Amino acid sequence: MTDSIDASVIIPTHSEHRWAPLRRTVASAQAQKAAPAEIIVVVDHNPALLERARAEFTGVTVLENASVRGASGNRNTGAFHARSELIAFLDDDTVAHDTWLSHLAAPFDDPAVLGAGGLIVPAWERSRPAWLPDELLWTVGVSYAGLPTSVAEIRNVWSAGMMVRRDAFERVGGFRAGFGKLGDRNRPEDTELCLRISAQLGGHWMYVPDSVIEHDVPLGRSTFGFFLRRCYAEGRGKVQMAGLLPRGQKLGAEQDYLRRTLPRAVVHNLKAATRRHGGHHALRAATVIAGVAAAGFGGGVETIAALSESETAARQLTF
Numbered sequence: 001m002t003d004s005i006d007a008s009v010i011i012p013t014h015s016e017h018r019w020a021p022l023r024r025t026v027a028s029a030q031a032q033k034a035a036p037a038e039i040i041v042v043v044d045h046n047p048a049l050l051e052r053a054r055a056e057f058t059g060v061t062v063l064e065n066a067s068v069r070g071a072s073g074n075r076n077t078g079a080f081h082a083r084s085e086l087i088a089f090l091d092d093d094t095v096a097h098d099t100w101l102s103h104l105a106a107p108f109d110d111p112a113v114l115g116a117g118g119l120i121v122p123a124w125e126r127s128r129p130a131w132l133p134d135e136l137l138w139t140v141g142v143s144y145a146g147l148p149t150s151v152a153e154i155r156n157v158w159s160a161g162m163m164v165r166r167d168a169f170e171r172v173g174g175f176r177a178g179f180g181k182l183g184d185r186n187r188p189e190d191t192e193l194c195l196r197i198s199a200q201l202g203g204h205w206m207y208v209p210d211s212v213i214e215h216d217v218p219l220g221r222s223t224f225g226f227f228l229r230r231c232y233a234e235g236r237g238k239v240q241m242a243g244l245l246p247r248g249q250k251l252g253a254e255q256d257y258l259r260r261t262l263p264r265a266v267v268h269n270l271k272a273a274t275r276r277h278g279g280h281h282a283l284r285a286a287t288v289i290a291g292v293a294a295a296g297f298g299g300g301v302e303t304i305a306a307l308s309e310s311e312t313a314a315r316q317l318t319f
């Protein structure tokens with residue numbers, strides 16, 4: 001008899017171009033050794049894809065995004081429809097290992113645990129770029145050096161492979177609709193959700209590295225140009241998120257990452273390069289510096305934009 005878990009798996013999708021990956025994602029959710037109570041696919045304002053999904057998926061609930069366009073509203077639609085105690089999320093370009101769900105649910109025996117996230121490993125379309133250091137693998141949507149190597153408390157997790165208590169999710173209103181991934185915008189809606197739930201409800205999040213999903217990394221995301229754009233977008237997104245945080249709450253994890261993790265990465269790779277352990281180490285050191293510069297530039301652009309909007313609003317109030 002197959003074990004089961006009182007969890008709903010939500011899979012947001014938006015484009016026919018991801019139909020083949022979506023089918024793999026759904027199949028991996030259905031193949032869990034501990035079966036979820038339900039699998040919900042949510043289609044983001046795409047009638048043709050909605051019709052195709054409803055026609056081809058069996059044993060799966062297929063919904064249309066009832067919120068604004070974007071990943072946040074898409075996930076919320078599925079989560080608010082769910083009735084399980086736990087809600088888990090998979091992106092439509094991921095494949096969950098067959099013990100993903102059971103490992104992810106294990107920490108919830110502790111009532112203080114609000115949510116959990118697991119290890120995300122890259123599934124490169126071709127090969128990993130030699131210039132990309134371990135510390136910056138987050139730019140392609142996977143786990144990076146510096147994360148815990150065993151089950152541990154963590155400030156936030158990523159939406160791909162996230163699990164959260166449904167009650168906590170509903171009490172804070174879910175993901176912030178309109179804030180997140182849409183088009184070329186890439187704002188940290190998952191980090192914002194984790195911080196908001198912790199601030200409002202107390203409790204904590206857990207990182208579970210034995211809970212594993214694979215995330216596709218297509219060739220287009222393996223270029224240096226994409227890397228710079230991703231760092232730039234992250235810089236802008238962090239400034240936007242900082243404006244949403246409660247007064248006094250700081251981005252301590254980001255500051256520690258900038259002050260400790262990345263400088264160590266530069267030093268490590270430069271030492272390896274001087275010891276002739278491979279020219280790619282010098283490239284990785286340069287990549288860290290370029291990434292920090294791009295993120296800083298993005299943060300500066302967003303800060304100036306926010307100040308300009310504030311000044312415009314203040315002038316309007318005086319008339």
